[in-house]
Amino acid sequence: MAGNWKMNKTSEEARSFLGDFKLFVKDARDCDIVICAPFTLLPLLKKELENTNIKVGAQNIFYEDSGAYTGEVSALMVKEFCSYVIIGHSERRKYFNETNEIVNKKVKKALERGLKVIFCLGETLEEREKGITKQIVETQLREGLSKTTIENIVIAYEPVWAIGTGKTATPAQAEEVHIFLRELLRQLYNQEIADSTRIIYGGSVNQENASAILNMPNIDGCLPGGASLEASSFSNIIKS
Ligand code: PGA
Numbered sequence: 668m669a670g671n672w673k674m675n676k677t678s679e680e681a682r683s684f685l686g687d688f689k690l691f692v693k694d695a696r697d698c699d700i701v702i703c704a705p706f707t708l709l710p711l712l713k714k715e716l717e718n719t720n721i722k723v724g725a726q727n728i729f730y731e732d733s734g735a736y737t738g739e740v741s742a743l744m745v746k747e748f749c750s751y752v753i754i755g756h757s758e759r760r761k762y763f764n765e766t767n768e769i770v771n772k773k774v775k776k777a778l779e780r781g782l783k784v785i786f787c788l789g790e791t792l793e794e795r796e797k798g799i800t801k802q803i804v805e806t807q808l809r810e811g812l813s814k815t816t817i818e819n820i821v822i823a824y825e826p827v828w829a830i831g832t833g834k835t836a837t838p839a840q841a842e843e844v845h846i847f848l849r850e851l852l853r854q855l856y857n858q859e860i861a862d863s864t865r866i867i868y869g870g871s872v873n874q875e876n877a878s879a880i881l882n883m884p885n886i887d888g889c890l891p892g893g894a895s896l897e898a899s900s901f902s903n904i905i906k907s
Pocket of ligand 1: 671829830831832869870871890891892893894
């Protein structure tokens with residue numbers, strides 16, 4: 668259960684969230700909980716969440732360790748503060764022109780530096796309407812994970828048309844793609860990896876729709892954005 672805060676929260680806002688959230692989820696021992704925060708908040712989250720059941724994640728990294736890359740942050744740097752990183756989010760693909768090739772370089776670097784990767788993929792509305800959803804996610808998975816290991820990767824299916832729109836995929840629509848991705852993992856790796864790899868769903872998940880989505884056999888968790896910004900709604904999603 669990973670919350671994607673995107674470009675939200677000052678330190679003061681994060682502190683106030685965590686005060687409540689830590690209490691709300693302290694007994695949730697049967698799932699992994701991650702908060703993926705902006706870089707500026709990672710030291711604070713590391714400190715506040717030490718010895719809790721909540722892990723810390725970043726939302727991006729650059730694919731080099733150091734050097735003349737003004738404004739970028741490396742896997743080596745975020746590793747000091749967190750254990751997860753989101754890579755390939757559709758907002759990065761759309762606003763920052765991240766191609767499957769760039770995403771692949773970032774995944775490789777993150778794994779090399781010991782981070783767990785939440786690898787995002789998903790089709791646009793236009794692609795869904797053209798009936799090419801499966802081709803699109805297959806290409807994103809094949810190219811994004813080309814020549815990587817799979818053990819420390821969580822796959823997040825996030826249809827672009829469902830992100831931040833309030834229009835969530837129906838549980839059946841999401842499940843159909845999750846089944847497809849699991850079968851693809853079986854073909855690319857093996858049955859054991861297909862069974863054990865977590866495939867989570869993101870796109871307008873909230874406390875009302877989470878349990879129906881999470882009830883689907885191939886949906887192993889979720890990645891809420893907007894609904895992870897409030898301690899009560901994110902913890903209710905986790906409880907469901
Ligand atoms: P949303 O975002 O829950 O606000 O739709 C999900 C995401 O982009 O990860």
